[in-house]
Amino acid sequence: MTAQPKLKAQRGQRPSLEFRPIGDLMIDPAYQRSIDTPASQVLIRRIAADWNWDLCQPLNVARRPEGALFVMDGQHRLSAAVLRGDIYDLPCVITASKGSEDEAASFVALNQQRLKLSKIEIFRASLAAGSVEAHDIREALEMAGLSVAGTTNTDSWKAGQVVNIAGLELCLRTHGQRILRMACLAGAVAFHGQVLRYWGTIFPGVVAAVVKHGAENSEMITLVLGGCEQAEWRDEINRAKANNPNMNMRAAAELAIVGAIDEALEAKP
Incomplete structure (x- = not known):
């Protein structure tokens, strides 16, 4: 049994769960990894060719003070949806962001918490x-x-x-x-x-x-x-x-x- 960790106070604001038009979702190259690599392009084409809503987890999206929406996690799914041309919106978990630096910290935390399957x-x-x-x-x-x-x-x-x-x-x-x-x-x-x-x-x-x-x-x-x-x-x-x-x-x-x-x-x- 996993030991109960020492709990800190909750931080941040509770996110909203929304379907957002793919045209509203942007990528900030300041912290996002490039998808202009052979491996990423293969993955995007594979997702697009055989799109399965059962496998489409919500994208992690940041809403900046001016209302702009930036994808922190899920740009391959977004790119695949754009490539298909018949998907108009995607499920998103949207959190408040102060800007690029705030999102970059969340991007690092999201990827560090992800446990890869063996x-x-x-x-x-x-x-x-x-x-x-x-x-x-x-x-x-x-x-x-x-x-x-x-x-x-x-x-x-x-x-x-x-x-x-x-x-x-x-x-x-x-x-x-x-x-x-x-x-x-x-x-x-x-x-x-x-x-x-x-x-x-x-x-x-x-x-x-x-x-x-x-x-x-x-x-x-x-x-x-x-x-x-x-x-x-x-x-x-x-x-x-x-x-x-x-x-x-x-x-x-x-x-x-x-x-x-x-x-x-x-x-x-």
């Missing part, structure tokens, strides 16, 4: 929403006897739980469900009964090994993986990265693990 939380929500990709990942994990952990806190993990959602998604999108299933199974067998503390670091190398050597060498992949502790694989991957400073961790994992399996297969009678 990949685990997004994955669980995607499952509930019926995402095909999320269900394919869960199926691959379940076939290997694995599951997604409830939190990123390593102290709470149980044996067979994973958190590397981004790596699982990348594997599925790049190589398909068959490779994802084989990679999950190889790791599950190699580290059976263990807390998979370094699975996210090791997994890209397992995927690369499965892609290169295929099902016919699955037993060797599993034997080589299980021949070292997870922490030893982590150290090998870190050494590969240190020896190749321009290499990212995924490539370092591929180099370390695929290299070890290549050696084992070459030594095989």
